[in-house]
Amino acid sequence: MPDDVAADKLAVLECLSDYCYAIDFLDCDALGDLFTEDAVLHFSLGGVGREDITVSGGTAIGDYFRDVLPQFGAAAPKHPLTNHVVRVDGTRASSRSYLATGAGLYAGEYERSATGWRLSRLTVTYFARPTRGSR
Amino acid sequence: MPDDVAADKLAVLECLSDYCYAIDFLDCDALGDLFTEDAVLHFSLGGVGREDITVSGGTAIGDYFRDVLPQFGAAAPKHPLTNHVVRVDGTRASSRSYLATGAGLYAGEYERSATGWRLSRLTVTYFARPTRGSR
Amino acid sequence: MPDDVAADKLAVLECLSDYCYAIDFLDCDALGDLFTEDAVLHFSLGGVGREDITVSGGTAIGDYFRDVLPQFGAAAPKHPLTNHVVRVDGTRASSRSYLATGAGLYAGEYERSATGWRLSRLTVTYFARPTRGSR
Numbered sequence: 001m002p003d004d005v006a007a008d009k010l011a012v013l014e015c016l017s018d019y020c021y022a023i024d025f026l027d028c029d030a031l032g033d034l035f036t037e038d039a040v041l042h043f044s045l046g047g048v049g050r051e052d053i054t055v056s057g058g059t060a061i062g063d064y065f066r067d068v069l070p071q072f073g074a075a076a077p078k079h080p081l082t083n084h085v086v087r088v089d090g091t092r093a094s095s096r097s098y099l100a101t102g103a104g105l106y107a108g109e110y111e112r113s114a115t116g117w118r119l120s121r122l123t124v125t126y127f128a129r130p131t132r133g134s135r
Numbered sequence: 136m137p138d139d140v141a142a143d144k145l146a147v148l149e150c151l152s153d154y155c156y157a158i159d160f161l162d163c164d165a166l167g168d169l170f171t172e173d174a175v176l177h178f179s180l181g182g183v184g185r186e187d188i189t190v191s192g193g194t195a196i197g198d199y200f201r202d203v204l205p206q207f208g209a210a211a212p213k214h215p216l217t218n219h220v221v222r223v224d225g226t227r228a229s230s231r232s233y234l235a236t237g238a239g240l241y242a243g244e245y246e247r248s249a250t251g252w253r254l255s256r257l258t259v260t261y262f263a264r265p266t267r268g269s270r
Numbered sequence: 271m272p273d274d275v276a277a278d279k280l281a282v283l284e285c286l287s288d289y290c291y292a293i294d295f296l297d298c299d300a301l302g303d304l305f306t307e308d309a310v311l312h313f314s315l316g317g318v319g320r321e322d323i324t325v326s327g328g329t330a331i332g333d334y335f336r337d338v339l340p341q342f343g344a345a346a347p348k349h350p351l352t353n354h355v356v357r358v359d360g361t362r363a364s365s366r367s368y369l370a371t372g373a374g375l376y377a378g379e380y381e382r383s384a385t386g387w388r389l390s391r392l393t394v395t396y397f398a399r400p401t402r403g404s405r
Contacts, residue, residue, distance in 0.1 A: 006141035006276035020233075040205075057198040074338035076262040077233035077240055080369055081216040082350040083287040086280075100217055100235045100289075100370045105347055127346040141276035145356075155368075211397040212368035213373055215352040235352055235370045259402040 007084040010118075012110050014019045015117045020079040028066045035061050036111055036120045044125040082107060093117065105128055143252075143260045144221040147245050150252045155214040163201045170196050171246055173254045192249040216241060228252065238264055278387075279356040282363045284379050285387045290349040300335045305331050306381055306390045313393040349375060363387065373399055 015034060021035040022030040035041075035058040043053040055064045087094050091112040098105060103133070109121040150169060156195075157165040159251040179189040190199045195261040207213070215235040222229050225246040233240060285304060292300040305311075305328040313323040325334045342348070350370040357364045361382040368375060379391040 006280055007276075009280055010141055010144055014220045017220050020218050021220075021231075074262075076376075077235075077237050079352075080215075080233045080235035080237065080370070081353050082217050082235070083290050083347070085284050085287050085291075096291075098350045100215070100347075100350035100352070102347050102350065131266070140277075145276055145279055149355045152355050153403075155353050156355075205289075212370075212372050215350075215368045215370035215372065217352050217370070235350070269304070 004086050008088045008093065008112075012086050012108075012117050013084055014093055014108070014133065015110060015119060016081065016084075016095060016097065016108055019122070020081060021075075023065055023069060023076045025075040026069050028062050028069065029064045031065060032058060033115070034119055035122075036040045036118045038111070039119055040121045042121070044123060048126045048128055069130065099124075102131070103127055136256070140223050143223045143247075147221050147223065147230055148219055149244075150245060150254060151216065151219075151230060151232065151241070151243055154254065154257070155212075155216060158200055158204060160203050160212045161209040163197050163204065164199060166197045167193060168250070169254055170257075170261060171248075171253045174258045175255055177256070177258045178205045183263055184236065212215050234259075238262055275358050278358045278363065278382075280386050282356050282365055283354055283376075285372065285389060286351065286354075286367065286376070286378055287382060289392070290347075290351060293335055293339060294348045295345040296339050298339065300333050300334060301332045302328060302364060302371070303385070303387055303394075305385070306388045309389055310391045312391070312393045314393060318396045318398055358400065369394075373397055 026112040041055040081097040083098040095108040105125045107123040110117045174191040216232040218233040228245040230243040240260045242258040245252045288405040334390045342376040363380040365378040375395045377393040395405040
């Protein structure tokens with residue numbers, strides 16, 4: 001692994017963290033810098049018995065959150081992500097992470113731009129809250 | 136981002152993790168190596184209806200935890216931190232992180248010393264436990 | 271810290287994350303690539319009033335999980351790990367991490383192989399679920 005891959009991996013994870021800060025602290029304007037223009041946001045909700053949601057385009061993603069975030073309550077850290085595995089391949093990268101509550105799995109795809117890494121696709125798969133494993 | 140920024144970012148996060156291990160496992164002596172002599176610890180508690188707490192000076196921070204930790208129960212992992220974003224600027228750095236329970240936001244400022252990074256300021260902002268976001 | 275230590279630290283953490291994905295998503299076949307042949311898995315369970323469990327050998331570890339995982343419910347993110355501190359020393363490394371639920375502490379030992387880092391020992395110490403600290 002060349003040395004700068006470590007820096008890229010951390011930058012990719014910071015893009016993902018910035019996304020969480022934006023939606024958890026109701027800063028929808030910040031979302032514009034985090035997604036590519038043709039980005040796709042996909043919530044896979046079959047595991048919790050609901051219809052999937054797909055939003056296409058960076059501008060539409062900002063509008064989507066501007067619409068739905070108010071119903072999720074006050075600003076607070078609501079999306080703690082852990083267990084990151086990042087792959088970097090030139091100007092593209094991918095990540096997968098746990099939602100620490102156990103309710104979700106995040107899969108990100110990224111493109112490197114002149115100003116840093118941006119999400120080109122974010123797929124969030126939701127799970128019925130598991131019984132905690134004991135091991 | 137130069138290559139060694141990645142190493143610095145990880146070292147900064149390890150300083151923050153070491154702080155959590157120290158307070159969660161009641162090892163107050165370890166705190167002396169983690170804060171600068173003139174460090175400030177600030178708990179912003181307005182969000183949970185309490186008065187803020189500020190402790191100034193590395194020695195006073197150790198004494199503060201020696202005093203309060205016994206009331207927080209037995210040694211155990213109580214402060215899981217996630218969603219780190221770290222900035223490094225020469226001999227200084229900053230971080231922000233989630234408390235994974237959703238109850239807090241950690242903002243750290245660091246100085247590089249001969250023996251590694253140390254916290255010069257740690258601000259912990261507490262939130263009323265949020266209703267979990269469903270997205 | 272030489273530059274490639276950052277890349278090694280991230281690779282070590284990815285090995286640990288891959289272990290979590292394998293056991294949480296019931297992919298026992300993946301475990302074979304994550305442990306050394308003579309690896310030891312140890313669950314320290316005295317803190318929760320149970321007998322310790324020790325499994326010796328990479329093949330036995332795979333068999334162990336193949337046997338026990340079905341009782342821990344459907345595939346879902348059950349083991350979110352945080353607060354990582356990694357030490358790298360040539361072809362060996364060690365890690366410690368929190369289970370974000372507060373119920374466990376993970377201590378890993380790793381060996382670098384031709385195909386990447388592998389766990390040579392994983393010790394998981396369980397704690398009675400703590401009362402959440404308020405600081």
